[in-house]
Amino acid sequence: MELSDPNALAVRTESVCRHYRMGEASVRAVDGISIDIRAGEFVALLGASGSGKSSLLNLVAGLDRPTSGAVTVHGNNLATLSREQLAKYRLHTVGMVFQSFNLIPSMSLLENVELPLRFAEVDRRERSALAGTALERVGLSARLAHRPMELSGGEQQRASLARALINRPKLLLADEPTGNLDSRTGTEIMELIRSFNQSMGMTVLMVTHEQSLAEKYAGRMLHLADGRLVDDVANDNARKRSSAPDSQGEPQ
Amino acid sequence: MKLYDIADLAVRNLRESIFRNSLTTIGISVGVASLVAMLSLGIGLQQLASRRLQKSGLFDTVVASSRRDLRNFRETREEGPAPAESPALDEAARKKIEELPGVVEAYPDIRFATDLRFEDKPHLTMVAGVPFSAKSNNDAFDGMQGSFFSSEAAAEVILQKSFAEELLGIKPKAGSDDTNIAELAKPLLGKELVMRYAERSAPPAAPSEAGSGELANGAAYSVVSRQQALKIVGVTDLDPDSMRGTARARVFLPLKLAQDLHVMQSGLRDTAPSDQPTYASLSVRVGNPNQVPAVEDAIKKMGFSAFSLVDATRSMRQFFAVLDGFLAIFGSLALAVASIGIVNTLVMAILERRREIGIMKALGASDADVRGLFFAEAGAMGLVGGAVGVSLGWAIGRLINFGTNIYLERQHFPPAQIWSVPLWLVLGAIAFSMVVSLLSGLYPAARAARLDPVQALRYE
Ligand SMILES: Nc1ncnc2c1ncn2[C@@H]1O[C@H](COP(=O)(O)OP(=O)(O)OP(=O)(O)O)[C@@H](O)[C@H]1O
Numbered sequence: 197m198e199l200s201d202p203n204a205l206a207v208r209t210e211s212v213c214r215h216y217r218m219g220e221a222s223v224r225a226v227d228g229i230s231i232d233i234r235a236g237e238f239v240a241l242l243g244a245s246g247s248g249k250s251s252l253l254n255l256v257a258g259l260d261r262p263t264s265g266a267v268t269v270h271g272n273n274l275a276t277l278s279r280e281q282l283a284k285y286r287l288h289t290v291g292m293v294f295q296s297f298n299l300i301p302s303m304s305l306l307e308n309v310e311l312p313l314r315f316a317e318v319d320r321r322e323r324s325a326l327a328g329t330a331l332e333r334v335g336l337s338a339r340l341a342h343r344p345m346e347l348s349g350g351e352q353q354r355a356s357l358a359r360a361l362i363n364r365p366k367l368l369l370a371d372e373p374t375g376n377l378d379s380r381t382g383t384e385i386m387e388l389i390r391s392f393n394q395s396m397g398m399t400v401l402m403v404t405h406e407q408s409l410a411e412k413y414a415g416r417m418l419h420l421a422d423g424r425l426v427d428d429v430a431n432d433n434a435r436k437r438s439s440a441p442d443s444q445g446e447p448q
Numbered sequence: 449m450k451l452y453d454i455a456d457l458a459v460r461n462l463r464e465s466i467f468r469n470s471l472t473t474i475g476i477s478v479g480v481a482s483l484v485a486m487l488s489l490g491i492g493l494q495q496l497a498s499r500r501l502q503k504s505g506l507f508d509t510v511v512a513s514s515r516r517d518l519r520n521f522r523e524t525r526e527e528g529p530a531p532a533e534s535p536a537l538d539e540a541a542r543k544k545i546e547e548l549p550g551v552v553e554a555y556p557d558i559r560f561a562t563d564l565r566f567e568d569k570p571h572l573t574m575v576a577g578v579p580f581s582a583k584s585n586n587d588a589f590d591g592m593q594g595s596f597f598s599s600e601a602a603a604e605v606i607l608q609k610s611f612a613e614e615l616l617g618i619k620p621k622a623g624s625d626d627t628n629i630a631e632l633a634k635p636l637l638g639k640e641l642v643m644r645y646a647e648r649s650a651p652p653a654a655p656s657e658a659g660s661g662e663l664a665n666g667a668a669y670s671v672v673s674r675q676q677a678l679k680i681v682g683v684t685d686l687d688p689d690s691m692r693g694t695a696r697a698r699v700f701l702p703l704k705l706a707q708d709l710h711v712m713q714s715g716l717r718d719t720a721p722s723d724q725p726t727y728a729s730l731s732v733r734v735g736n737p738n739q740v741p742a743v744e745d746a747i748k749k750m751g752f753s754a755f756s757l758v759d760a761t762r763s764m765r766q767f768f769a770v771l772d773g774f775l776a777i778f779g780s781l782a783l784a785v786a787s788i789g790i791v792n793t794l795v796m797a798i799l800e801r802r803r804e805i806g807i808m809k810a811l812g813a814s815d816a817d818v819r820g821l822f823f824a825e826a827g828a829m830g831l832v833g834g835a836v837g838v839s840l841g842w843a844i845g846r847l848i849n850f851g852t853n854i855y856l857e858r859q860h861f862p863p864a865q866i867w868s869v870p871l872w873l874v875l876g877a878i879a880f881s882m883v884v885s886l887l888s889g890l891y892p893a894a895r896a897a898r899l900d901p902v903q904a905l906r907y908e
């Protein structure tokens with residue numbers, strides 16, 4: 197299986213640029229970034245505010261198209277995909293988690309987690325079973341019928357993680373998933389992400405401000421500044437831990 | 449997304465902002481209601497008119513006449529045998545015509561100008577025989593004062609309103625035509641008229657009881673002056689004889705009586721006198737107006753002239769098509785306004801749910817999914833609005849009908865159904881409401897689908 201092949205390329209960006217026109221001037225949010233990420237890697241994207249982390253993440257997610265350069269995910273050049281195909285790509289290949297959780301407030305947790313399955317046209321009964329299991333995995337089986345507003349931030353982020361993973365994506369993209377959480381809850385979320393990274397062989401690309409979190413969990417750290425890649429360091433410390441048998445007491 | 453899921457999510461979304469969406473839906477309902485009310489009135493009036501026309505005998509009657517009488521004053525251009533060979537329009541011919549498919553009855557047309565004395569004052573007018581069957585199938589006798597002839601050959605008359613006015617010496621005031629028919633009838637009903645008429649009798653002239661025998665100028669029959677007392681039993685407001693134009697009668701007596709009296713009719717010249725009466729013309733009543741052309745043809749084939757007014761229904765239909773068109777346009781105006789409400793509501797919803805749309809797209813919703821969702825919301829509002837609107841329009845129509853009938857009753861008119869909501873109007877209005885709503889949803893749905901998820905998600 198290609199996911200378990202450590203040398204398979206998950207994401208490749210080739211001098212990818214994303215420029216925003218602001219009247220006369222143009223903002224170079226992403227300015228010629230080339231990176232290769234192998235399947236199963238846990239990569240942290242670091243940089244100051246405005247350095248282009250979210251912009252790069254959105255390009256990889258297929259939510260945005262680059263001004264120039266190419267983004268290839270598992271052999272698919274995103275530039276060649278139609279809008280329709282990009283939607284399918286986001287649905288099946290990518291899972292996304294955001295700083296502000298982005299659960300839909302009018303829906304219960306179960307319905308939120310079910311939502312990607314609706315887009316995937318999964319049968320109704322199968323759908324709620326799958327969503328139920330997913331919420332159980334993140335420890336929320338008692339809160340299925342609750343609305344997001346009735347939950348703590350950590351619980352919301354766990355639900356959002358369950359939603360991101362419901363379609364078993366190859367690639368998890370997280371934009372400051374712990375940014376709105378206290379450090380203890382943040383750690384909880386990070387542990388969950390790592391467990392999925394390890395148990396499912398899922399590639400993780402995570403934006404974060406916190407050097408310490410990156411050092412603890414990411415096997416590789418990419419530093420951005422002004423839209424450019426300025427540093428690409430392997431973090432053997434975290435890699436060793438992630439390949440070691442479970443010693444951290446992860447949930448299930 | 450599956451259709452069920454789209455519908456499900458659309459209903460959830462509509463329920464989320466129930467107040468605003470209800471207002472929009474009410475707007476649609478009012479639009480549909482006005483459309484339905486307008487059209488149901490148009491259709492009702494049309495049905496009323498065609499019922500009236502059918503009962504008036506204008507459109508289910510063919511007038512058959514012998515060509516012999518026509519040859520003197522008309523260029524013979526009609527097909528069929530030449531006038532000279534045209535058979536006589538006698539009792540045998542009448543029976544034959546009555547046996548034609550679709551024909552209900554064929555009766556001789558008897559009308560003559562004569563002198564009627566009322567309280568010793570003579571009044572000259574046109575008198576016509578009316579078949580006994582007119583009691584039930586001629587609308588003009590429906591709403592009259594008094595009653596219809598008591599029997600087939602009763603010595604009774606029914607007066608048209610204008611003649612009643614003449615008898616009483618009332619001049620209709622210019623501008624107002626609502627002389628109360630009940631007031632008119634009161635002093636007349638039960639009173640007696642004396643009709644003076646010329647009886648045509650075959651030679652040798654029988655001595656008459658009442659007047660002196662008088663030979664007509666060399667013809668093979670004699671004309672005797674007679675009189676007949678007639679009781680006034682009814683006064684009608686409407687004109688039962690409207691088909692006849694200038695020759696229309698204002699006094700009606702039972703056809704059988706008119707036949708029995710052997711009144712000398714003007715314009716009728718018998719070339720072959722015999723005991724068999726021949727008729728100037730026959731009124732042929734057809735069961736269904738659609739059969740009129742066929743009956744007309746059949747009568748022509750028998751060698752008689754035939755004419756009908758069936759073409760006039762066509763112009764009536766045309767009139768109502770135009771009327772319905774106008775009513776539909778006015779009714780649709782409210783719906784057009786309502787459709788702007790839909791656009792507004794959905795555009796508002798897009799602004800409000802901007803983030804939600806972004807999230808759905810990030811999770812893998814396609815443009816079609818998002819478009820479908822907004823489309824379904826528009827359609828659902830259209831469906832509910834259409835259903836509520838039809839009920840509302842139905843109620844408004846009923847109300848107008850009710851009000852009109854109260855008015856009609858005050859004016860001593862029979863009640864009438866001026867309002868009708870056929871099934872096609874119900875279904876059509878709901879479908880139309882949905883089409884209008886979906887069209888209104890077109891722009892918002894496209895806009896929602898085009899929404900840039902990155903921008904949408906940047907909003908906090
Ligand atoms: N739609 C836009 N129009 C114009 N400029 C934009 C737009 N989106 C992003 N930018 C600019 O691009 C640059 C990179 O933005 P981006 O959101 O990627 O930064 P970031 O690294 O994620 O920052 P943060 O850590 O604060 O989230 C910023 O200077 C931002 O102002």
Ligand SMILES: [Mg+2]
Nearest residue numbers: 249250251371
């Ligand atoms: Mg960012």
